Amino acid sequence: MTDIHCIGICTGGGDAPGLNAVIRAAVKAAILKYKWKVIGIPDGFDGIIWPERSRELTLKDVSGILPRGGTILGTTNRGDPFHYKTVENGQEVVRDISDEVIANSKKLGIEAIISIGGDGSMKIAQDLFLKGVKIVGVPKTIDNDLSATEVTFGFDTALNTATDAIDKIHTTAEAHHRVMVVEVMGRDAGWIALEAGIAGGAHIILIPEIPFNLRKICEHLELRERYGKRFTIVLVAEGVKLPEEMKHLSRTMAVANMIGDAIALVARKDVRVSVLGHIQRGGSPSPYDRILATRLGVGAVDLIAEGGFGKMVCLQQECIRAVTIADAVGKMKTVDPNGEIVRAARAIGISFGN
Numbered sequence: 001m002t003d004i005h006c007i008g009i010c011t012g013g014g015d016a017p018g019l020n021a022v023i024r025a026a027v028k029a030a031i032l033k034y035k036w037k038v039i040g041i042p043d044g045f046d047g048i049i050w051p052e053r054s055r056e057l058t059l060k061d062v063s064g065i066l067p068r069g070g071t072i073l074g075t076t077n078r079g080d081p082f083h084y085k086t087v088e089n090g091q092e093v094v095r096d097i098s099d100e101v102i103a104n105s106k107k108l109g110i111e112a113i114i115s116i117g118g119d120g121s122m123k124i125a126q127d128l129f130l131k132g133v134k135i136v137g138v139p140k141t142i143d144n145d146l147s148a149t150e151v152t153f154g155f156d157t158a159l160n161t162a163t164d165a166i167d168k169i170h171t172t173a174e175a176h177h178r179v180m181v182v183e184v185m186g187r188d189a190g191w192i193a194l195e196a197g198i199a200g201g202a203h204i205i206l207i208p209e210i211p212f213n214l215r216k217i218c219e220h221l222e223l224r225e226r227y228g229k230r231f232t233i234v235l236v237a238e239g240v241k242l243p244e245e246m247k248h249l250s251r252t253m254a255v256a257n258m259i260g261d262a263i264a265l266v267a268r269k270d271v272r273v274s275v276l277g278h279i280q281r282g283g284s285p286s287p288y289d290r291i292l293a294t295r296l297g298v299g300a301v302d303l304i305a306e307g308g309f310g311k312m313v314c315l316q317q318e319c320i321r322a323v324t325i326a327d328a329v330g331k332m333k334t335v336d337p338n339g340e341i342v343r344a345a346r347a348i349g350i351s352f353g354n
């Protein structure tokens with residue numbers, strides 16, 4: 001057991017439904033189980049750059065936040081203390097201010113830190129750990145693309161949001177005999193597109209892991225027409241790779257708009273496009289995400305108590321376990337193009353545009 005009396009907690013990178021559930025669980029476990037003091041660090045590691053912004057989190061502060069989206073601590077996609085960008089004399093300068101951050105956290109009385117974040121935040125956590133900071137990680141991303149954990153919280157909620165949207169698009173698509181192109185998040189991996197596509201009954205799913213071409217999409221539209229289906233739902237992951245015939249186009253608009261325009265041109269169909277965007281990151285976390293987030297929050301506090309610094313909690317075989325952050329960073333979990341779930345989708349007639 002470590003001799004800890006005060007921990008800090010921060011959320012970094014893009015938000016995900018369930019962040020508040022992690023914060024609540026960690027604060028409750030730290031106070032009730034271990035009698036520690038908890039400091040909330042606002043806006044990722046930025047909050048330690050300006051330590052006066054940090055404040056103690058009590059049980060009262062986390063009361064009622066379980067169903068809330070976002071994060072009560074705030075977050076940022078920037079704020080890497082090892083590559084901190086400032087403007088000096090009108091010029092952008094990148095500085096390493098990690099020593100300042102470490103000194104500030106000591107001044108705040110923080111003896112160990114829980115960093116809740118994605119791959120970028122885990123990389124920063126690992127670098128701080130190498131400089132002697134007692135830090136543990138909690139993985140987060142709606143994209144569900146971290147290999148060290150079976151599921152990330154936020155994914156289930158995003159999946160529900162996307163599926164609900166597809167259900168709504170279905171009826172208008174059918175009524176107007178249109179091709180509806182729906183874009184969901186997934187910068188590097190197509191998990192949301194694949195699973196929401198199956199759950200929402202999409203007819204074509206385009207993901208970064210499976211190269212597609214326009215001819216195959218048009219063939220699928222024609223096939224559906226031969227069956228008497230005059231509408232089609234095309235689900236697109238934002239990170240999809242454009243086919244050769246579209247490579248000359250610059251990505252100045254959402255990729256779904258580019259694909260929608262191309263389908264309208266080539267297949268001469270009435271096409272409409274919906275980009276779901278950050279709707280998928282917001283809203284109240286699903287029960288599954290609340291439970292997973294709670295277990296991970298408690299797991300992170302237990303990890304500190306055990307002295308498991310430099311580690312990240314994760315879900316493996318339905319249990320909360322820990323892996324070293326060094327082993328977890330940079331390792332993505334992408335969709336296997338020949339995996340069971342893709343094969344199941346193909347078996348029910350879903351096209352991947354290839």
Ligand code: F6P
Nearest residue numbers: 014077141142143185186187238
């Ligand atoms: O959390 C990952 C993600 O959802 C990606 O799919 C998406 O590209 C990104 O966040 C967008 O984040 P932001 O708009 O905050 O930069």
